[in-house]
Amino acid sequence: MTIKIAITDDHPIVANGLKKILDDFANIDVVAVYTTGNDMLKEVGASLPDVMLLDMNLPDLEGPDLARQLLKKFPSIKIIVLTSSDVTVQVKKMLQIGCQGYLLKDSDDKTIVQAIETVYGGGQFLSPVIQQQLVNDMFRTKNQKQNTLLTRREKEVLQLITQEYTNQEIADKLFISLHTVDNHRSSLLQKLDAKNTAGLVKKAIENGLVE
Amino acid sequence: MTIKIAITDDHPIVANGLKKILDDFANIDVVAVYTTGNDMLKEVGASLPDVMLLDMNLPDLEGPDLARQLLKKFPSIKIIVLTSSDVTVQVKKMLQIGCQGYLLKDSDDKTIVQAIETVYGGGQFLSPVIQQQLVNDMFRTKNQKQNTLLTRREKEVLQLITQEYTNQEIADKLFISLHTVDNHRSSLLQKLDAKNTAGLVKKAIENGLVE
């Protein structure tokens, strides 16, 4: 019995490279390769893979959104998130949505195959580094609770901050009061553990919230 | 006659994927795959490739440094820089050092092979997007001239700004007056065409002035 795999990644080198690697394994069959999130959503019905290797940073759709939509359409597909970022916030969100695996792009062939087989068998698979980080995170967040997850509005405000807008300009743009923006800004400083605007922008870029 | 290729990339998926892709071409022979800059420098003498596909963001050594060292040891090796960033400053630096090609990781198989063949034949190859950007850049810098060049002190101040220090803290750290820091900050805003701290940090990161 072969496992049907689909790959979604906007970097052809990664996508094709992965396909070539997996082609060497007899029990794995790469049935489709997509380079955009929208293509994937449109055409995945035709290939119906068992496991989807999904890049989190696609240009057209945000990772979490895409995963949610895919699972809504085809709840039986197992998703392994492929990414180069090991930010625990991102990881947690994807797992909450219902992804079964989280692989860093610096994993080697064997690990990838192992992840695919584990997930196909109903298990969950995390890159060791990530697993360790999540555990560490548990200890830390025990006290501070859920301060890491940014809300929709906070993300919007953060985005605009990185685009050099002032609080007043952000308020005008979002049709809210200056005070509200200030509040969001304070939450952001706290949640991202930043001291000032400079810290916010750095964290925003680190967490992939900018372009 | 076959072209001898070596690959240096810390992401096994990319490295192995590339190898698999290139293995399909009869005139190309992948003679070595390295996952760290130091490994590569140590062992490249054994494989002696014609063309090196070099990731710019290796964890152990900075891209420019690594390229410089490689060319010093083996001036005949052609380097094609592989990266996901298309920041023109970075591109210019690598080309100045003497790299013959600059490929974005979202290039497809044919482009990669084309780049290898061109570079092996003594030519230069840039991803089309980058080529366009460099041309645009020329026009812009024609008028504004050397506003991109930051002075030693400005770079220091910018670095500290990204580390979330206030002007007063920077002044204390550098043993200069608050006013002086303020002046440097103003120059930075002007030179980097930024509106505020957020812009400064973004530009600093874009231009590789922050780890």
Next chain:
DNA sequence: AATAAAATAGTGCTTTTACACTATTTTTCT
């Protein structure tokens, strides 16, 4: 339908940035 989380808006205050200037000293380059 009830509860929790998020978004909204406010007050009052302090600190920090930003901007427009002038001016002197130190470095760097030719």
Next chain:
DNA sequence: AGAAAAATAGTGTAAAAGCACTATTTTATT
């Protein structure tokens, strides 16, 4: 040695950010 660029320091003012609160309304989630 002389000119240009960089680094230094200052005054004064306005705008923006940051902080500590309270409080109401809206949106999700169960």
